Amino acid sequence: MSSLASVLSKARVVVCIGGGGAGKTTIAAAVAMWLASRGEKVALITIDPAKRLAEALGIEQLSGQPHEVSPQVLAAAGVTVLREHGMGTQGAGAEQSEGQLWAMTLDVKGTFDEVIERLAPSEQTSAQILSNPVYAALSSAIAGSQEYTAIAKLYELQHMSSYEAIVLDTPPSRDALSFLEAPGRLRRLLEDPTFASLASPSHHLARIARVAANAMRSLTGSAMLSDLIAFSELVIRMADSFQERAEAVESLLHDRSTKFLLVSRPDERSIREALYLASKLKDAGIHSCTAVMNRVHTLDPPYERADEMTAQLLASMRPELAAKVAAAHASIQLLARRDADSMRRLEEAFAGKRPACLRDEAEGLDDLQALGAACAQLFWSEGETP
Amino acid sequence: MERATAKGLLVVTGKGGVGKSTVALALAMAGARRGMRTMLAEVSARNDIPTLLGASESEPMKERQLMEGLQHISIDRDGALREYLRYEVGAPVPASALMRSRAFSLFTAASPGLSELLMIGKVSELTRRARSARRGGEYDLVVLDAPATGNAVALLSAPSTFATIAKGGPIARQARAITEILKDERQTGALVVADAEQMAVTETLSLRAALQGPLGVRVEAIVVNRMLPSPLAADELDGLEKCAVKGGAIRSALWLDARARMQHRQLARLRRRLPQGASCCTLPLEASLELGQERERGMERLSQALERRLR
Numbered sequence: 001m002s003s004l005a006s007v008l009s010k011a012r013v014v015v016c017i018g019g020g021g022a023g024k025t026t027i028a029a030a031v032a033m034w035l036a037s038r039g040e041k042v043a044l045i046t047i048d049p050a051k052r053l054a055e056a057l058g059i060e061q062l063s064g065q066p067h068e069v070s071p072q073v074l075a076a077a078g079v080t081v082l083r084e085h086g087m088g089t090q091g092a093g094a095e096q097s098e099g100q101l102w103a104m105t106l107d108v109k110g111t112f113d114e115v116i117e118r119l120a121p122s123e124q125t126s127a128q129i130l131s132n133p134v135y136a137a138l139s140s141a142i143a144g145s146q147e148y149t150a151i152a153k154l155y156e157l158q159h160m161s162s163y164e165a166i167v168l169d170t171p172p173s174r175d176a177l178s179f180l181e182a183p184g185r186l187r188r189l190l191e192d193p194t195f196a197s198l199a200s201p202s203h204h205l206a207r208i209a210r211v212a213a214n215a216m217r218s219l220t221g222s223a224m225l226s227d228l229i230a231f232s233e234l235v236i237r238m239a240d241s242f243q244e245r246a247e248a249v250e251s252l253l254h255d256r257s258t259k260f261l262l263v264s265r266p267d268e269r270s271i272r273e274a275l276y277l278a279s280k281l282k283d284a285g286i287h288s289c290t291a292v293m294n295r296v297h298t299l300d301p302p303y304e305r306a307d308e309m310t311a312q313l314l315a316s317m318r319p320e321l322a323a324k325v326a327a328a329h330a331s332i333q334l335l336a337r338r339d340a341d342s343m344r345r346l347e348e349a350f351a352g353k354r355p356a357c358l359r360d361e362a363e364g365l366d367d368l369q370a371l372g373a374a375c376a377q378l379f380w381s382e383g384e385t386p
Numbered sequence: 387m388e389r390a391t392a393k394g395l396l397v398v399t400g401k402g403g404v405g406k407s408t409v410a411l412a413l414a415m416a417g418a419r420r421g422m423r424t425m426l427a428e429v430s431a432r433n434d435i436p437t438l439l440g441a442s443e444s445e446p447m448k449e450r451q452l453m454e455g456l457q458h459i460s461i462d463r464d465g466a467l468r469e470y471l472r473y474e475v476g477a478p479v480p481a482s483a484l485m486r487s488r489a490f491s492l493f494t495a496a497s498p499g500l501s502e503l504l505m506i507g508k509v510s511e512l513t514r515r516a517r518s519a520r521r522g523g524e525y526d527l528v529v530l531d532a533p534a535t536g537n538a539v540a541l542l543s544a545p546s547t548f549a550t551i552a553k554g555g556p557i558a559r560q561a562r563a564i565t566e567i568l569k570d571e572r573q574t575g576a577l578v579v580a581d582a583e584q585m586a587v588t589e590t591l592s593l594r595a596a597l598q599g600p601l602g603v604r605v606e607a608i609v610v611n612r613m614l615p616s617p618l619a620a621d622e623l624d625g626l627e628k629c630a631v632k633g634g635a636i637r638s639a640l641w642l643d644a645r646a647r648m649q650h651r652q653l654a655r656l657r658r659r660l661p662q663g664a665s666c667c668t669l670p671l672e673a674s675l676e677l678g679q680e681r682e683r684g685m686e687r688l689s690q691a692l693e694r695r696l697r
Contacts, residue, residue, distance in 0.1 A: 019402065019403070020401075020402020020403050020534045021401065021402035021403015021404065021534075022403065051588075052588065212484070212487045212490035215484055215490060216490070216494075217555075218475075218555065218556075219475060219555050219556060219557050220552040220554075220555045220557050220558065221552050221553050221554030221555035221558060222554070223552070223553045223554065224551055224552040224553070224555075227551070265403070267676065267678075268678040269434065269437075270403075272437075299634070312633070313635060316629065317625055317626075318625075321618075321622050321625060321626075324618065324622070324639065325626070325635050325636060325638075325639040326635065328635070328638045328639035328641075328642045328643075329634060329635035329638040329639065331638070331642065331673065332638040332641065332642070333638075334673070334677055335676070335677075338676075338677055338678075362641050362642075362644035362645040362648060363644060363645075363648050364583050364648060
């Protein structure tokens, strides 16, 4: 078992964070596959704009509803979901359990609608909100919605279904941690007395709000202002329920069984972003975080000294080809040195914990076999078989 | 290159991690080299461009010189709102007072698309002709280093989204004006940056369709970034594969060759799926930028390559 495997073996929620292009989606899928191979019922929530993951997993279309990935498809990737556990608590003999992998994508609009329908005090209120133009734009337009959607989905899966583990691929956003901050922000908004004043004009704060309201009216027209106020009035009625959810997710994110994976590539910009995220996680009181470095180049053993190597090469091939080979080797050496340096910097930021690594595959990680190979690299030590 | 830089505004976007900021900077440097007074803008408080040249971050909302003929600005939402209130509309209350009001900030935070509209509005303001010296002077070319795919679409569709919801008032009028500028191919163009890899190619094709379709922004070119040189010839590859002992050097050469082959396959796939006449060019992998050494010289080389290859 690799060290990453021992970190994640008891996880109930795994959250993958990182900058755009780092490889979160691929790694989240590999983690979910591995957990399923351990006999767990796993939900993978992913962002998959290009539908590559859906194709790789043999699912026609990833949607807001979970689809099961067939065991045959997983077996083709080298991952078996039928597992024998050690001694069962009920007595002697090994237990057999079947793992399952269910995959779904973050459907922003659908999830929001579901949350409203579930929390609204009446069907009428629910219908009013769903048809409010402010809500319509809010629920499908902006990046901020994806964060809240991820949270709502997480809450729903945790409380209302039988999944033993949930793997979440977070939305790429300017601040990859806004996902983490969303419950707190929502809670603070709902608790804000100014927000309450929108709904109850007799409140003494309404006078102050009126100045701002007048400014908004002159800037955006009165129709939008009324829509906003109507929307706020409706939301206030559900404030307690939203609050409860936000608090539940906040505490889930801080729970010991929730593990964070910070995914990064080894180039300068990615490392800078990863270091920034690592420090923000610490500030947020999250300590169960492991770094995963994607697309790493390593020095091929045995390391050959340049002049020895060139002499050997020149002896065995045409000079032009020897020159190309020498140049290629020099490039990889430089990349490997840079990557080793990046690993060290991440290791420092994570109190000496060495990041897990995924090799940069020449052909790129695109299909099911490659996902299986990623699984093997991350979770099984050298020489171990799954 | 002439046609691209004849526009007032060039939007550079693409999948996350493909090198958008690098290409945006290369493009802006090319504009400056041609004697155009160029502005390179980032939104959502991103401040990554100066570090590509080894310089310190810019102060938010301040136009700052990066090199001869090239200015940079980092636009954040609050700064864009403050400027808007101060210069663009007659707000009933002074801008500073409004910005301090919690109710106002709640309203503006809750208004869908308003943040994006304000930021793209500031970008649009930078492209204005006869811009006063007090506000920073006129620019011949504005390059926007836009966010990645999804966020870029949200940013560019904010004006029309907002114009639909807010039926009256000066912001709605402005939103409509900005929508027209974005849709006018004489004024606005887009560059989509991609890596020569499976996922990036697929996403590039759908992003191109989204930009030209519903958003009405003309895609000037697709730039495939970080291309390795041509793969080995068949007999060279054969020679290496037949080596009895494959030391580290030969393995490196085989690895790079496999990567180069994959890239060329993906590039061919992209070209096959693009409509006739769609412009697609490549940029070489610039080792100095990958390794973070000699950044200025590396950017200069990349910028010259981009200028040559954009037609």
